Each structure stands twice: as structure tokens, then as C-alpha cells.
Amino acid sequence: MEKLTVENFYKSRKSVFELTLFAGAGGLSKIIESREIQRPSMILMGWLKGFASDRIQVLGRTEMSYLQSLNREKMSEILDDLFKFDIPCMIVSKGIMPPPIMLEIADRKNIPLLSSKLATVDLMNKLATWLDVKFAPKVYVHGTMVDVYGVGMIYTGKSGIGKSECALDLVERGHRLIADDVIELRKQGDNVLIASGTNLLGHHMEIRGVGIIDIEKLFGVRAIRMQKRVELEVRLVMWEELPDYERIGIETKTNSFLGVEIPVVTIPVSSGKNLTAVSEVIAMNFMLKVYGENPAQTFVDRLNDEIRRKSKLQDYLKEDVE
Amino acid sequence: MVNLAVEKELKIKNKLGLHARPAMLLVQAATQFQSDIKIVKGDIEVNAKSIMGVLILAAEKGSIVKVIADGPDENEAVDSIAKLFTDGFGED
Numbered sequence: 001m002e003k004l005t006v007e008n009f010y011k012s013r014k015s016v017f018e019l020t021l022f023a024g025a026g027g028l029s030k031i032i033e034s035r036e037i038q039r040p041s042m043i044l045m046g047w048l049k050g051f052a053s054d055r056i057q058v059l060g061r062t063e064m065s066y067l068q069s070l071n072r073e074k075m076s077e078i079l080d081d082l083f084k085f086d087i088p089c090m091i092v093s094k095g096i097m098p099p100p101i102m103l104e105i106a107d108r109k110n111i112p113l114l115s116s117k118l119a120t121v122d123l124m125n126k127l128a129t130w131l132d133v134k135f136a137p138k139v140y141v142h143g144t145m146v147d148v149y150g151v152g153m154i155y156t157g158k159s160g161i162g163k164s165e166c167a168l169d170l171v172e173r174g175h176r177l178i179a180d181d182v183i184e185l186r187k188q189g190d191n192v193l194i195a196s197g198t199n200l201l202g203h204h205m206e207i208r209g210v211g212i213i214d215i216e217k218l219f220g221v222r223a224i225r226m227q228k229r230v231e232l233e234v235r236l237v238m239w240e241e242l243p244d245y246e247r248i249g250i251e252t253k254t255n256s257f258l259g260v261e262i263p264v265v266t267i268p269v270s271s272g273k274n275l276t277a278v279s280e281v282i283a284m285n286f287m288l289k290v291y292g293e294n295p296a297q298t299f300v301d302r303l304n305d306e307i308r309r310k311s312k313l314q315d316y317l318k319e320d321v322e
Numbered sequence: 323m324v325n326l327a328v329e330k331e332l333k334i335k336n337k338l339g340l341h342a343r344p345a346m347l348l349v350q351a352a353t354q355f356q357s358d359i360k361i362v363k364g365d366i367e368v369n370a371k372s373i374m375g376v377l378i379l380a381a382e383k384g385s386i387v388k389v390i391a392d393g394p395d396e397n398e399a400v401d402s403i404a405k406l407f408t409d410g411f412g413e414d
Contacts, residue, residue: 021362138365140365140366140367140368142372142375146369159353159369159371159372160353160371175325180374181368181369181372181374181375182366182368182374182378198366198376198378200378200380201374201378203373206372206373206375208401212373
């Protein structure tokens with residue numbers, strides 16, 4: 001994973017978090033190693049044990065008003081304690097202007113001191129979400145990601161089996177492409193998998209015999225999406241290479257990406273087969289299951305009832321000797 | 323028995339890097355083999371048989387990529403791809 005520097009953070013989040021860099025610019029190359037955020041109140045009170053100094057430190061109004069209530073000597077003593085640690089950066093919220101002595105120490109210790117105009121709660125929330133994304137485990141998968149009726153489907157299978165062509169067909173029918181060929185999967189929380197493309201790739205796609213096309217240019221914004229939760233894997237395989245595929249649909253196979261289990265539907269491909277219609281059905285069937293309906297199960301239950309009813313009748317008739 | 327994949331680190335020699343033409347040569351070479359072939363650069367891993375994948379690596383001159391082949395003809399596949407790299411894809 002690429003290292004996340006304070007400079008990356010400052011430059012990319014400057015406008016969203018309404019950040020201003022006040023001091024410690026010499027420390028912009030520092031690396032943010034932790035996804036957590038810390039309020040250093042205990043340090044200000046003089047308790048230095050167990051201080052998580054690898055985290056971004058956020059000082060809110062309470063901390064700042066405490067600091068400002070102190071005389072110059074005491075304030076400088078406490079700040080010296082705080083800045084002794086190798087902190088990646090410090091953010092003062094609510095647009096509070098840090099006292100001059102704090103700027104001076106930050107400059108001396110090369111620890112970036114930023115100020116955000118956001119309220120502390122807001123800043124903490126946004127920062128936590130952003131860090132979660134940045135620190136999320138990632139993996140690249142060869143496949144095609146399409147949003148079909150709002151269901152995130154990742155198509156996998158050998159090169160040339162027709163993943164891109166299937167996606168193109170789906171886009172023509174009003175579904176949306178997330179990315180083709182190289183899919184970045186990111187784990188969010190414990191069991192959510194988010195798929196997106198890469199910057200360079202955008203919504204380009206190679207169609208064999210045609211070359212590289214741009215789905216966004218051809219079909220407009222309605223045909224694309226930047227990211228989507230992965231809900232299903234559709235695995236395309238050659239008809240001949242597949243010994244047994246699901247004929248009824250009551251068993252669900254899953255595949256694990258970054259430890260997140262995703263249901264897999266394996267579809268045998270043959271020429272002349274309409275993958276688009278099948279894809280739409282897969283998506284709708286998935287939604288039915290999410291809403292608590294399972295057509296395959298319902299059918300199997302009905303069949304079992306019928307068999308039971310018949311055998312009961314048989315038993316009754318067998319005893320029926322007059 | 324565990325069948326290990328064959329891998330090799332390769333350096334881009336030609337000035338223009340892995341642009342469209344070399345990428346096409348690479349994909350053409352890879353497609354001739356049955357093995358699964360991957361190209362890794364940094365934290366991105368792509369399928370060597372897909373042109374989009376190879377292109378988005380945007381590999382520049384001097385950068386190192388790793389070729390990983392797994393399958394019945396993995397050795398031949400890696401050798402054939404390695405040769406393209408050492409020849410600088412026929413470019414300066």
C-alpha cells in the first residue's frame with residue numbers, strides 16, 4: 001500500500017475539511033500510520049502514559065480553552081510535553097487560532113499544525129470515514145463490474161470469454177458500468193466490499209475487433225457509476241469446461257474477497273446465449289432473495305408437499321381393503 | 323503436490339515505456355499460452371491477456387514489473403514475455 005503522508009492528507013482534504021496549515025510545514029512528509037484519531041486531553045492534564053502518538057491529534061474547544069486559561073510558562077511546559085511525541089499532525093477544530101507559542105513549538109518540532117473550520121464532531125466523523133477508506137484492505141481483480149437494477153455484479157472468467165461484451169449489452173439496456181478489466185476491491189467495515197475502477201482506466205473498455213471505447217462518451221453519465229457495493233459474483237465459464245452447474249438454485253456457493261463472502265453464480269457460456277437477459281434475471285432473483293422470497297426453495301417445498309400428499313394417499317388406499 | 327507458479331522480475335528498457343504498441347505485443351504474446359499470466363507493478367496486479375489491464379499499469383522506462391505465469395506452459399510463457407522486455411519491444 002502506498003504510504004499516506006500528511007501532505008497527501010492536507011492537499012486532498014484541504015477544501016472538504018476547510019483546513020489551513022499554520023505551522024510545522026517541515027513535517028509534511030510525515031507518514032500517517034494509524035487509522036484512528038486521538039483527542040489528547042489526558043496529555044494536557046499531564047498523564048503521558050499509553051499516549052497513542054501515532055494518531056492524528058484533534059484539539060477541540062475544550063482543550064483549547066483549557067490551554068488558553070493557563071499562564072505562558074505552564075502552557076509552554078504542557079505543549080513541550082505534547083510535542084515531544086512523534087505525532088503525525090495536529091488539527092485544531094472550529095477554526096480556533098492556536099496561540100503563538102503553539103505555532104512556535106510546532107515549527108521547532110516540525111509537526112504540522114492545522115486548523116479546521118469544522119465543528120469537532122463533524123471533523124472527527126469526516127476524518128474517521130476518510131481514514132477508513134484510506135486504510136481499507138484492497139485487492140485488484142480481473143473482471144467487469146456492472147450495476148444491474150441496483151445490484152452490484154462482478155463478472156469474472158477467462159480473458160476473451162465475453163465479460164466486456166456482456167457489460168456493453170447491459171449498458172445498452174440502461175444498466176451502469178463501474179469498471180472493466182481491472183477492478184479495485186476495497187473492504188469497508190467487516191462485510192462490505194466496494195468496487196471501483198482506477199483513475200487511468202475510467203470507463204474505458206476494450207471490445208475485441210473494435211478496440212478501446214469510452215462508455216461515458218458513448219452513452220453519457222447515465223451509463224456509468226464511480227463505485228458500487230459488490231453483491232454477487234457472476235462467473236462465466238465455457239460450456240465444455242463446466243461439469244456441473246446449478247440446476248435448481250437452492251444451494252448458494254460463495255467466494256471470498258478480502259474475507260468478505262460473496263455469493264457466486266456460475267453461468268455456462270455458449271454462442272448465441274443471451275447473457276444480458278440471464279444477468280437481469282440473476283439481479284432480480286437476488287433482490288427477491290434479499291426481500292425474503294426464494295422461488296427455487298418455494299418450488300422445492302411445493303414439490304415435497306405434493307410427494308408427501310401422494311404417499312399419504314397411497315398409504316390410505318393400501319389399508320383400504322374391504 | 324503444490325504446483326508453484328513461475329515468476330520473473332523484468333525491467334522496462336525502451337524510452338517510451340509500456341505504451342500502446344508494446345502493450346499490444348505483450349498481450350499478443352501472452353494470449354498464445356494456456357497458462358494464467360499476471361503482470362504486477364507496485365500494488366496493482368493485472369491480467370497479461372487483457373490490453374486494458376496492461377495499459378493502465380502505465381509502466382515507464384526503468385520501472386520493474388513482475389510476470390507471474392501459472393499453468394501447463396508457464397515456463398515458455400515467462401520466457402517469451404521476458405524476451406520482449408529484454409529486446410525493449412523492438413524500440414530504443
